[in-house]
Amino acid sequence: MSVASRVPFPDVVLPVSGLVAAVACWWGLTAVLALPPYVLPSPVAVGTRLAENPGLYLSNAVETLRKITIGGATGIATGFVLALVISEVSLLRRAIYPYLVAARVLPKIAIAPILLIYLGVGFGTAVLFVALIVFFPVVVGTAAGLNRAPDSHLDLLRSVDADPIRTFLSVRLPHALPDVFAGVKQSVTLAVVGAVVAEWILSNDGLGSLILVASENVQVDVMLASLAVLLPMGLLLYGGVSLCYRAVAWR
Amino acid sequence: MTMISVENLSVTYGDLVALDDVSLDIDDGEFVTVVGPSGCGKTTLLRAIGGLESPTTGRVSVDGDTPEAAQSAARLGFVFQDHTLLPWKTALENITFLRKMAGKDPDPEGARDLLATTGLDGFEDARPSELSGGMKQRVAIARAIHLGADVLLMDEPFGELDEITRDEMGVEILRLWRENRKTVVFVTHSVPEAVFLADRCLVVSGTTPTAGATTDDGVGRIVGEFDIDLPRPRDESVFGSEAFGTQVARVRQALHGDE
Numbered sequence: 133m134s135v136a137s138r139v140p141f142p143d144v145v146l147p148v149s150g151l152v153a154a155v156a157c158w159w160g161l162t163a164v165l166a167l168p169p170y171v172l173p174s175p176v177a178v179g180t181r182l183a184e185n186p187g188l189y190l191s192n193a194v195e196t197l198r199k200i201t202i203g204g205a206t207g208i209a210t211g212f213v214l215a216l217v218i219s220e221v222s223l224l225r226r227a228i229y230p231y232l233v234a235a236r237v238l239p240k241i242a243i244a245p246i247l248l249i250y251l252g253v254g255f256g257t258a259v260l261f262v263a264l265i266v267f268f269p270v271v272v273g274t275a276a277g278l279n280r281a282p283d284s285h286l287d288l289l290r291s292v293d294a295d296p297i298r299t300f301l302s303v304r305l306p307h308a309l310p311d312v313f314a315g316v317k318q319s320v321t322l323a324v325v326g327a328v329v330a331e332w333i334l335s336n337d338g339l340g341s342l343i344l345v346a347s348e349n350v351q352v353d354v355m356l357a358s359l360a361v362l363l364p365m366g367l368l369l370y371g372g373v374s375l376c377y378r379a380v381a382w383r
Numbered sequence: 384m385t386m387i388s389v390e391n392l393s394v395t396y397g398d399l400v401a402l403d404d405v406s407l408d409i410d411d412g413e414f415v416t417v418v419g420p421s422g423c424g425k426t427t428l429l430r431a432i433g434g435l436e437s438p439t440t441g442r443v444s445v446d447g448d449t450p451e452a453a454q455s456a457a458r459l460g461f462v463f464q465d466h467t468l469l470p471w472k473t474a475l476e477n478i479t480f481l482r483k484m485a486g487k488d489p490d491p492e493g494a495r496d497l498l499a500t501t502g503l504d505g506f507e508d509a510r511p512s513e514l515s516g517g518m519k520q521r522v523a524i525a526r527a528i529h530l531g532a533d534v535l536l537m538d539e540p541f542g543e544l545d546e547i548t549r550d551e552m553g554v555e556i557l558r559l560w561r562e563n564r565k566t567v568v569f570v571t572h573s574v575p576e577a578v579f580l581a582d583r584c585l586v587v588s589g590t591t592p593t594a595g596a597t598t599d600d601g602v603g604r605i606v607g608e609f610d611i612d613l614p615r616p617r618d619e620s621v622f623g624s625e626a627f628g629t630q631v632a633r634v635r636q637a638l639h640g641d642e
Contacts, residue, residue, distance in 0.1 A: 241512040284465045284467045287463070289484055291433055291435060293458075294486075299484075302469075
C-alpha cells in the first residue's frame with residue numbers, strides 16, 4: 133500500500149483545496165495591500181469581468197479553438213504522413229530526418245514574422261503557423277515509433293508472406309502508438325501556445341488578440357479573465373488526447 | 384521423400400562469409416538439428432531455408448518449390464529465440480494471428496485445442512507479460528503449428544530459458560512433433576539439446592567468420608553429420624543413458640576439431 137493511498141482524502145480533494153487556497157491568497161493579497169486593479173485585480177473583479185460579458189470571451193475562445201483544432205489537425209496529419217513516407221523510403225529518411233530532429237531546437241515562434249511578410253494577417257496564416265509548430269514533434273515521434281517493431285516480428289510476418297498493409301496495421305502501427313501519442317501530446321501544448329502567438333502577430337481575433345489589446349490598455353482583469361478561459365481549454369484538449377491514447381494503447 | 388533441399392548454398396555479406404558451399408537434403412518428417420557456436424552461420428542456414436535470407440550462390444527448395452512459394456503457401460513455421468508474441472494480444476489471439484496474416488481460414492477451435500495440448504489450458508486470455516518464458520515459447524510453437532506449416536524452422540527457441548525448463552521443452556517439442564509429424568530444422572548451440580532432439584545432427588564449423596576470412600578457415604560449413612539412433616520416444620531419462628553420453632561426446636569432438 134503506497135503512502136498516497138493511505139492519505140484519507142480522495143484524489144480530487146487535495147488539488148482542489150490547493151486551488152482554492154491559492155485563489156484565497158490572491159484575494160487576501162489584493163484586499164490587505166489594497167492594490168489598484170491595474171496592478172493586480174482581485175479574483176472577484178476578474179470573475180465579474182467574465183460574468184459581465186461572457187459573449188466576448190466565448191466568441192474569442194471559439195476563434196482560438198478553431199485555430200488550435202484546424203491547425204493542430206493539419207500539423208498532426210501532415211507530420212504523420214511524412215513520418216510514414218520517410219520510414220518507407222530510407223533514402224529520404226537519411227536525407228531529411230536529421231534536420232527534422234535538429235529543427236526542434238529552432239524556436240518556431242521566430243518564423244511567425246516571416247509568414248506575416250509572405251501571407252499577411254488572417255485566419256489561414258494563423259492556422260498554418262499552428263500546423264507548423266505542431267508538425268515537428270509528431271513527425272519525429274512517429275518516425276521513431278515506426279522503427280520500433282523488432283526485426284524478428286517483421287521476419288515472422290515475412291515468413292508467411294503477409295501483405296505490407298496488414299503488417300503495418302497489425303504490427304508496426306501498434307508498436308509505434310506510444311511514440312505517436314507522445315508526439316501528439318507535446319503538439320497539443322504547442323498548439324495552444326502557437327494559436328496565442330498567432331493571434332498576437334498573424335490575426336486580429338481570439339483570446340491571444342484580446343490579451344494583447346487588454347495589455348495595451350492596461351486592463352489586467354481582462355487579461356486574467358482570458359487566461360482563465362484559455363487554461364481549462366488547453367487542459368481539456370490535453371486530457372482528450374490522453375483519453376484517446378488510453379483507449380487504443382497497450383501497456 | 385525429400386522435403387528440403389539445399390544445393391551449394393553460399394551466403395556472403397561483403398567480405399563476410401556466413402555460409403560456404405553447403406549442400407544437404409532433409410526428409411519429410413525428419414527432425415534435424417544444427418549445432419555450432421555463435422556466429423558460425425547456422426542461423427543464416429535456417430533463414431535461407433525459410434526464405435528470409437537470399438542465397439549469394441546456390442539454391443534452396445522446399446518440397447520442390449522456392450522458399451518464397453513456401454512462404455506464400457504458409458508452409459513455413461518459424462520459431463525465433465525471441466518469442467515474437469505481440470504484447471497487446473492474448474495467448475489465443477497470438478496463436479490465431481499468424482494464420483490470419485497468412486490469409487488462411489480461421490480455426491478458433493483448433494487454436495483452443497492446441498493451447499490445451501501445449502499445457503496452456505486456462506491461459507487463453509493471458510497476455511504475454513503474464514506468461515513465463517517457457518509458456519511464451521509454447522505459444523510461439525503452437526502458433527507455428529496452428530499456421531498449418533509443414534516445416535518448423537526453429538532458431539534457438541529455448542536459448543533464453545533456464546536449463547530445467549529447457550529440458551522440459553525438449554520433451555514437449557518431441558511430443559508435438561510425434562503428434563503433428565512436421566519436418567523440423569532446429570538450430571541450437573547446446574550439444575546435449577541437439578543430440579536429444581535429433582534424427583540427424585549437423586555440426587557447423589566452429590571458426591567465427593571474420594572480415595577477410597577465406598574458405599580455408601572452414602567458415603560456415605557443415606563439418607560433421609551424425610545419425611542419432613537413440614530409441615524414440617525419448618524423455619528425460621535419455622539424458623542419463625550411456626548411448627546419449629557417447630553421441631554427445633562424438634558431436635563435441637567434431638565441433639572442436641583437432642583441439
